[in-house]
Amino acid sequence: MNKKEKFSVVLPVFNEQDNLEELFSQVKKAADSTGREWEAVFVDDCSTDGSLPIIRSLAGSHDEVRYVAFAENRGQSAAFCAGFDAAQSGIVVTMDADLQNDPADIPKMLDMLGDDCDMVIGWRAKRKDTFIKRVSSKLANSIRDAIVDDGVHDTGCSLKVMRTEMLLKLPRFKNMHRYFPILMLKIGAQIKEVKVNHRERSAGVSKYGTLDRALAGIYDLIGVRWLIDRHIDYAVKEKK
Structure with a gap:
């Protein structure tokens, strides 16, 4: 793989107006440090605050910024998929827009992608979430592992690096982003994990509740x- 291959940072956004300018500043610093060509693809999931005007402003001021704005709220998985479709590179980096993922982890994750790796997954070894969120996440992970074992410590971490051509082959459904590892494995991806920094949310609020997420997770499983x-x-032996 070309070590200087271009990459796209896909950022789903729903009501994150207080985080976006700082988020882009941190993404730009990390991305520029790689020496690669890159782009940031914001996907606004029909935010009801000032997120979209801020994204428009960033796109007007920075050539690296592109965006997609939904007409209706469609959820995080749909936002990720729209970002994958819009990406103009062979590598996609995904992360949340709430500043809990640390863009400074991007360079080392990109370096891990190679001939023996198609997907690099962030592992939040020291999570900075609320107690109830950490407990519910551990319970959900235990249930998931019992039914769909992907061998990954932290499938819920949004910070991932993946090959675009493989992402475009995945089946699409609501909440699919929670199952990227197992879906990628089923189409032959080789996966690595790396411990990443995780930060407390400094602005905005979480977009889901514990109970509704748990019920949806069981249905998804x-x-x-x-x-x-x-x-x-299948494997092709011969063809004409």
Whole structure:
């Protein structure tokens, strides 16, 4: 792989007006340090605050910034998929827009991507979430591992580096972003993990509750288990 290959940072946004300018500043600092060509693709999920005007302003001031704005709120998975479709590079970096992921981790994750690796997953070894959020996450991970074991410590970490061509082959459904590792594994991806920094949210609020996320997660697990069991794969011996 070309060590200087261009990459796209895909950033789903829903009501993050107080974080966006600082987020882009940190992403730009990290991205510029790699010596690669890069772009930031913001996907506004029909925010009701001032997020979209800020994104427009960033796009007007920085050539690296592009954006997609949804007409209706469609959720984080849809926002990620729109970012993948819009990306103009062979590598996608995903992260949240709430500043809990640290853009400073991006360079080392990009360096790990190579001939023996198609996906690098951030592992929040020291999470800075509320107590109830950490406990509910551990419980959800235990249930997920029992039903869909992807061998990953922290599949819920949004900070990931992946090959665009593989992402575009994945089945698309609501909440699919929580299952990127197992979906990538099923199409032959080689995966690595790396410990990353995790920070407290300094502005804005979490966009989901514990109970509704747990109920949705159980429903999703049933569907993902079905996809895994019905997955089709084949190798071509010969063709004309």
